[in-house]
Amino acid sequence: MNGRPKQITLSLGVSKRFCIEDLEEFYSGVQLACDIYGVDLVGGDTSASRTGLTISITCIGEGEKGKVVYRSGAKETDLICVSGDLGAAYMGLQLLEREKSIFKGEKDFTPDFSGKEYILERQLKPEARKDIVEQLDKAGILPTAMMDISDGLASELIHISKESNVGCRIYEDRIPIDYQTAVMAEQFNMNLVTAALNGGEDYELLFTVPLTDHDKVSAMKGIKVIGHVTKAELGNYLVGRDGGEVELKAQGWNSLR
Amino acid sequence: MNGRPKQITLSLGVSKRFCIEDLEEFYSGVQLACDIYGVDLVGGDTSASRTGLTISITCIGEGEKGKVVYRSGAKETDLICVSGDLGAAYMGLQLLEREKSIFKGEKDFTPDFSGKEYILERQLKPEARKDIVEQLDKAGILPTAMMDISDGLASELIHISKESNVGCRIYEDRIPIDYQTAVMAEQFNMNLVTAALNGGEDYELLFTVPLTDHDKVSAMKGIKVIGHVTKAELGNYLVGRDGGEVELKAQGWNSLR
Structure with missing residues (x-):
């Protein structure tokens, strides 16, 4: 933790229930979130799904050496x-x-x-x-x-x-x-x-x-x-x-x- | 293109059709592929899926400056x-x-x-x-x-x-x-x-x-x-x-x- 998000990749599984306008609306929401958080959408994939909608997002970030925080560092009296x-x-x-x-x-x-x-x-x-x-x-x-x-x-x-x-x-x-x-x-x-x-x-x-x-x-x-x-x-x-x-x-x- | 894969993240959507042994077998296959390609599995997420199995893998890699190859560089006579x-x-x-x-x-x-x-x-x-x-x-x-x-x-x-x-x-x-x-x-x-x-x-x-x-x-x-x-x-x-x-x-x- 304590790093900065930089890029995301977005993979979608889309079923027939959705039309192109639905996806455009979805992507405009993703773009808005990217703008707010200062990250770039740099890749991903689109596949067919039998049912519903599957969304998988991976976020890639940077952390400074010595400033990255893990779960394992808590000390008594903290x-x-x-x-x-x-x-x-x-x-x-x-x-x-x-x-x-x-x-x-x-x-x-x-x-x-x-x-x-x-x-x-x-x-x-x-x-x-x-x-x-x-x-x-x-x-x-x-x-x-x-x-x-x-x-x-x-x-x-x-x-x-x-x-x-x-x-x-x-x-x-x-x-x-x-x-x-x-x-x-x-x-x-x-x-x-x-x-x-x-x-x-x-x-x-x-x-x-x-x-x-x-x-x-x-x-x-x-x-x-x-x-x-x-x-x-x-x-x-x-x-x-x-x-x-x-x-x-x-x-x-x-x-x- | 022309980079080296370094890490993957793996996200799964799993339905009730699968038991823990199925997932263990799946992960051992992922581990084998990681070993062969020299990449580390560094994260991901597991969610429930209504039907079937959804697998989303993101691969993160490195490329040397000047050696990264795009789709846009082809020249006449190449x-x-x-x-x-x-x-x-x-x-x-x-x-x-x-x-x-x-x-x-x-x-x-x-x-x-x-x-x-x-x-x-x-x-x-x-x-x-x-x-x-x-x-x-x-x-x-x-x-x-x-x-x-x-x-x-x-x-x-x-x-x-x-x-x-x-x-x-x-x-x-x-x-x-x-x-x-x-x-x-x-x-x-x-x-x-x-x-x-x-x-x-x-x-x-x-x-x-x-x-x-x-x-x-x-x-x-x-x-x-x-x-x-x-x-x-x-x-x-x-x-x-x-x-x-x-x-x-x-x-x-x-x-x-």
Whole structure:
């Protein structure tokens, strides 16, 4: 991690369901994303698909020697940080699935998405936090370990702990959650912390920094310190609002389930 | 073209039809190919697929400045060369489809593939001609234009002509064809030259070299000079055994047809 994306290649498997205009629209979206992230579309392939649409994108990037960050560099007493907020994409998915099940069989149905734009966007249009990488560089902070949160915070934390041979403590009241996520979890009668820990598809950055960077990282916008790294023997725990500790389990998203 | 492959990334879409042993076997094949070609498998992704199996591989390579060859560099009087032989993969496909249609509905059926191993292998296990790139380098030949033949010789020649703003003449009696390909075309009562020109999936290299490299390139094993580059106004033609000229048309493989 901590590199810069430079090029992408795009391979498509397209079925008969799609017409040329669909593909043109798709490509214009890809071009827009390329412009925003400053990457070039340099190649790829197009094949026929029996059903649906298959999209495979490879991103090629550059990292400076000594600045590339792995999962294996977290050290005891390091601070654990996340960018943005968590659980919103998962609640967006819940909302989409609810409206879809209501829609089934109905003719003139307008799904009710008002005031829920944020969680929908988090599910449908995730953004890569290239800005955070730039911010960290500007602030002179070199994370000791880093990965993106695609399978859920709990699962990713366990990855870093395992690769770095450490443990971790994170604090429930420090986990950043947007109010729309909270409102939606309330409506669905779902546990908000579970959504934030295991929801997945957030595409935020999880990283650790040396304790000495505390003031610098705390002052940065859009980054929250949620806990700290411990000895491996101490395991991976969430400290609840009541002070109770719950062991973190990797209930992360499994696309094959 | 004319670079060296270094890394691949592999993305899979897997449906329920496949078990973990299938994937292990697949990966061991990928590993074998990586070993043979001297590339590293450095990343990728695995997703669920509703049907079948989707495989997307991106290859990343290196080229030396000044030695990278494009489609646009062919010059008048250059020699047109191809590696290996053409049309075999297409005849292999015909054979597979014939045996499949005979197999339909039959219980104890053993397809008749004896003596046809070569054309089957050309269809089922194409090889990238990394060896030719190395041979050319050793012989001190820098091609002026190069591409691989995946959609058929005719189609690729027209690509090079268009990009280089030239024309071409190739000679029917110079096109390299394996005897198994010829036997199969005879059996199927198919035009052998059509199979070689438009069959596709050969994955051989098509390239042009300066006329001054004639002796060097002629002496190389597994490379055949099949024609020469002309002015653009002279078009793209195949010169038949009888001396008659037929314009080349891009009837190349189209996966969406």
